[in-house]
Structure formats: C-alpha cells, structure tokens
Amino acid sequence: MVVHTDLNLLSVLQYAVEVLEVQHIIVCGHYDCGGVKAAMSNHNLGIINKWLRNIKDVHRFHRQEVDAIADEGARINRMVELNVQEQVMNLAKTSIIQKSWKHKNQPHIHGWVYDLHDGIVKSVFEMPAGTHIDPLYEFDNL
Numbered sequence: 001m002v003v004h005t006d007l008n009l010l011s012v013l014q015y016a017v018e019v020l021e022v023q024h025i026i027v028c029g030h031y032d033c034g035g036v037k038a039a040m041s042n043h044n045l046g047i048i049n050k051w052l053r054n055i056k057d058v059h060r061f062h063r064q065e066v067d068a069i070a071d072e073g074a075r076i077n078r079m080v081e082l083n084v085q086e087q088v089m090n091l092a093k094t095s096i097i098q099k100s101w102k103h104k105n106q107p108h109i110h111g112w113v114y115d116l117h118d119g120i121v122k123s124v125f126e127m128p129a130g131t132h133i134d135p136l137y138e139f140d141n142l
C-alpha cells in the first residue's frame with residue numbers, strides 16, 4: 001500500500017491498530033513496477049501525477065544511490081525497495097503507530113517486495129515495535 005497523509009488510509013490504520021490491535025503490518029511492493037517506472041520518467045500521466053510525485057520524492061531522497069545504477073531495470077527495482085522502505089518509515093511517523101508502540105509494544109512493521117517472476121517475497125526493511133526514528137518525527141505527548 002502507498003502510505004502518505006491520506007485521511008482514508010489513516011482511518012484504516014487507526015482502526016487496524018487501535019480496534020483490531022493488529023500485531024503486524026506489511027507494506028508490500030513488487031519488482032518491475034510500472035508505477036515506479038512511470039514515476040522515474042518525465043511523462044505527464046494526468047490524474048496519477050500526484051501519486052507518482054510521492055515516488056519522485058523517494059527518488060530525490062536517494063538520488064545519489066539510485067542514479068549511480070547504470071541498468072534501468074536494476075535502478076527501478078532498487079527504487080521499488082526504497083519506496084517500500086520510505087512507506088514503512090511514513091507509518092512510523094504517524095501518532096497512531098507511535099502511540100501503539102509506546103503503550104502496547106506493537107505492531108511490527110514489515111517492508112517486503114514481491115517478485116512476480118519467481119514468486120519470492122523478499123524482506124527489505126523491518127521496523128520492530130519501539131524502533132527509534134529520527135527525533136524530528138517523534139511525538140512527545142502520546
């Protein structure tokens with residue numbers, strides 16, 4: 001799932017964490033993703049531009065590493081992994097997750113990437129409950 005400050009998504013997250021008390025959240029991307037490929041191009045794709053812009057932001061955060069990869073397919077696949085990582089971190093930036101980590105020591109957040117060619121799911125980024133994040137994003141009144 002793509003996580004940004006989307007209100008519908010935050011209400012789903014809140015319900016899952018506070019009411020259902022889920023112990024694990026999985027953010028799963030997939031290699032060879034057309035969305036990531038589109039976000040790395042300069043084509044105007046109309047109504048999905050805003051969604052692709054979030055992926056462009058991930059590219060900007062990791063520009064040096066990503067742009068140093070010569071092969072286009074490998075570059076896209078690394079971006080898929082980094083996008084999953086950023087979405088896991090975006091979850092950890094929410095007060096919903098931080099509050100639950102503090103009071104219930106759950107959920108654990110897993111970042112996975114699925115490879116449609118061999119069916120293998122690879123773990124690329126893990127945030128166990130209670131992981132320390134950049135203090136810039138830590139709430140002090142939960």
Ligand SMILES: [Zn+2]
Pocket residue numbers: 030032033034035036
């Ligand atoms: Zn895709």
